[in-house]
Each structure stands twice: as C-alpha cells, then as structure tokens.
Amino acid sequence: MSVRWPVARPAPIPALLAAVLALAAGCSRGPVQPNVASQCGLQPDHLDFDSVRVGQTAERTADVYNLGPGNLSASALLSDSAFSVVGGSTLLLAPGDRGTLRVRFAPARAGARACTLTVRPGGCRLALQGTGWVPTGPVPPPPASPWCSVSSRSLDFGRVEQGDSAFLAFTVRNLGGGVLRGRPTLVAPAGFTLLGPDSFALGAQESVSVRVRFSPPAPGAFGGGVHLADNGACPDPVSLFGRGRPLPIPGYAEWSGAGAGRLQGPLWLAVGPSGDVYATDTLAARVLRFTPDGQLVRVIGGPGEGLGQFRYPPAGIAVDGREHLYVLDTGNGRLDEFTGEGALAGAWNYLGQVSPPLALATDGDTLLYVLTTLTLEIRGPTAGTLRSLAAPSPLPNSQCGLAAAGGGRVVVTDADHHGLWVYEPGAGGWAAWGSGCQFVNPLSAAADSSGTLFVGDDASRARSSCLAANRVLRVGAGGAILGAWGLGDYGAEDSLVVEGLAAGRDGRVYVADPARGVVHCVPAAALQPAPATPWAWP
Secondary structure (H helix, E strand, O other): OEEEOOOOOOOOOOHHHHHHHHHHHOOOOOOOOOOOOOOEEEEOOEEEEEEEEOOOOEEEEEEEEEOOOOOEEEEEEEOOOOEEEEOOOEEEEOOOOEEEEEEEEOOOOOEEEEEEEEEEOOOEEEEEEEEEEOOOOOOOOOOOOOOEEEOOOEEEEEEEEOOOOEEEEEEEEEOOOOOEEEOOEEEOOOOEEEEEOOOEEEOOOOEEEEEEEEOOOOOEEEEEEEEOOOOOOOOOOEEEEEEEEOOOOOOOEEEOOOHHHOOOOEEEEEEOOOOOEEEEEHHHOEEEEEOOOOOEEEEEOOEOOOOOOEOOOOOOEEEOOOOOEEEEEOOOOEEEEEOOOOOEEEEEEOOOOOOOEEEEEEOOOOOEEEEEOOEEEEEOOOOOEEEEEEOOOOOOOOOOOEEEOOOOOEEEEEHHHOEEEEEOOOOOOEEEEOOOOOOOOEEEEEEOOOOOEEEEEOHHHOOOOOOOOOEEEEEOHHHOEEEEEEOOOOOOOOOOOOOOEEEOOOOEEEEEEOOOOEEEEEEHHHOEOOOOOOOOOO
C-alpha cells in the first residue's frame, strides 16, 4: 500500500448534520422562499362550531396543503371578527407539506354567525359557522335563507392505474331554510366524470351526495373541479385531483438489501465492470457491494478514523476497469482506493489542500477524474495526475455530480444554477447546458458504456418555480432532454428524492433513494420522450 498526494483537512462536518443535510436539505442553503404560483388545499372545507355561550370560546382545526410545485407562504384572512386564528395565521410550506390552522369562535352576542376563511395565495376557502347564545334564552334558529355546507372542499383520488377507475363523493347539505338549488357541472373534466345528480333542490337539513369517477387517460397528474351553480354560497368549485399510473413495464425493480447489508440511506452509486452495484450507506458510514438484483456481495469500510474506515458518510465513489473502488472520505481528509475484494489498496491524503475534492468519476477503464473546488484532475492508476484542467466557474456551493461520458467528455451537475457544465476536448473550455426549466435541481450524473448521459433531477428540493417531478433524464447534445422517468411512475411512490445515479451494464439505470432506503433499477426503455402532464387547476 502506498500513501500519495499529500495535501489539508477541511473543517469537519458533524456526522448527524451531514446525514440530515444529505437526506433532507440537499443543496439548499437558504430559507424556503414563498412562491405566489403555488396552489393550496384545505381539509375539511367547513368548520361548524355549533352553539357557543357568549363570553366563551370554541376551537376547531383545519389542515392546509401545498399542492403546487413551489413553496407556499400561506396567510389566513377572516371575514368576521367573531372568528380568529390562534397561534399565528401564516404557514410556510414546501411542496407537498401540510400545516394546521387552529380557528377560534368567540361570539360577543347571541345569534348565528357565518364567516369565510381565505388562504392567500392560492384562494382556498374554509366556511365557518357558529351560533352565540346566552343562558336565559333559547338557541337562535338557523337562518331563513338557504345555507350550503359541503362535506369536502377537495377530492383526491390518489394513484389510479390506466384502464382502471376510482370513485369518490361529497355531500351537499342545506343548513339554513328555504330551498337550496344547484346544478353540478365539471370544470376541466379530463379524466373525470360526474355521475350525478344532474341537479338538486334541498329543503332545510336535507342533503345530497355528488358522485365523481376518475379514469386517467394517460400517466401523470390531472386536476379539475365540480361547480355547483347553487343559490346558497356553496364553496365553489370542489377541487378534484388524481394521478394516472402507467402499467408497470418489464424490468423495473427496487431493492434495499437485507440483514447486515440493509441500506440505511443510500446516497452515491457506482457500477463496476462485473456489473455489481456499489452504494454508499449514509447512516452507517460504509460502502456496500451488491449484485444487480440486490444480493449483498461485500461490506467495505465502516465508521472510524483508521485507514480503510470512514469518519463520516462517504461523499462520493467511483469504480474503474480493474474493479477498484475509490471513496471520497471527507471526514478523514482522504481519497481511499480498495480492491474489488474490499482490501485497502491506497490512500491519498488531502489534508492542507487548498482545493479539496468534491466529486469522483472514472471512465470505466483506467482514468480517475477528481473534481476539486479549483481543478478537474485526470489521474491514471499508478502514474498520478496525467492532466489538470481549471474547474468550471462558478461551481455549486454544495453537492454536485460528476460523470465521464466517453470521448473525454466530462459533465458536472450544478443544482445552484439549474444546469450542467460540460467539458468537450478541443472545445476550448466548459460549456453551460440548460436554461429556464430544462433542469430543476440536477444533483447527479452518470453515463453508460456508449456515452449516453443520464441526470438525476431532484425537484422535491428545488429552489425554483418550475413544475416537475423527481426525474431521471436522458440528455442529448446541448442539454436536450431525450427521455424522462419520474419516481411517480412504474411502481415507485411520489414524494421521494433522486440522489446518486449509476448506469449499469445490463441496460438499467440505478437510482439512489435515501428517503426510502432503496435503490431503483430503471430500464432504459422507461425513459420515454413524453413529458409528465402538469397539474391543470380549474
């Protein structure tokens, strides 16, 4: 064993903080920013405080959901002073998050009160009602005019496979007097069918069930609404949401290991010439070697400060054509080399180095690429640095991915600037790929033996208003997206993260998902050119 590349320990990051950042915060370094384009949802859509004695209070809660692609700063506005929001009326929600509003009814005089709570931005509405009473008199009667109550402001059909259907209903009730009349109609009906009734006329305390069917015409998300066209101020429209799930395609799989080889937060992946998959195990500070179908072959390293151990979770891995594994061990300030059998073959100490390593990749043969904060070093197996290039500028302030894509082409992912840096021999430097919403939050990259480039785009932690799912992208010249596979497709759940990628020798792309502790095995055929259908709100 030789010790080479003497160079300075960067300031260590606490292990727990590193794990939390890797699993929850990704590249984000600032506070969540509000996005006025976000959509919101409320559950339930109606709060009834019943009768409350004057001078006393009653409280109810409602959940606010951020259903949009961006961050939501939700403020609750009330139209009647008898009602108030307890504990703050503003919620800051990331995409998919839920917050709770606690509403208080404090009647100052006897009588029925009604109010609308509106969440801005997003326009969600919550109907509130209650009656104030005094001990010496009877409870005031309900209003003489129609007063509409809807059991749910939104219907979520969840994931429905193409060719199948799901059915949901909501109830309309007249809580007032007179006759509540309405004629339900669909808004943005793609995928949704109104099953009845065609109209309703409800006397006091009468109700009717409005039934809706969702049959997704294609994969992706669908939104719509039911407009009640009533005379009783019903919440309008009742929002509809569902997602079409394509039929599973042959070859998709996922695995997480078992026993001593169970993954505890896979983050970085690499594939060796044997076809075996290597995965960094974030919470266990080790590297696991698996067969392509997820059978444990070997455990490499473990927590510690000695040679062959990792003080903190490895920050990157790569495997060359000899089945030698390279591990970026930031906690100990080393770049370690292991044989395929797990024996330590070498260690480069970078303590004191002005520009510490950020990411690793190999060309699948003899070359090792090491991206530092200032340079891209191209190394041979024994001859040390063969060539050093200036790193792209500006580099991401945090996580970035590195891939050697054949013919000397090198790709760096840049989540901070929503794009890629690409070096082509003879091109005179680094080219920037990506503009607008072409890439949302690219964290990782990989290339197969033919040079086909794949990029992991983790929109769940995006700092962008772009609408996108967590995706694996097949990328062509200039950054053109030739195919995409979202983690809501082919059997996986929606709200996951896309971290490390590796291109297998079996025609599959391997995707690290630390949120669920699994590796997704995605056939290349799943990366289809059709983009995901965006949500269509009424």
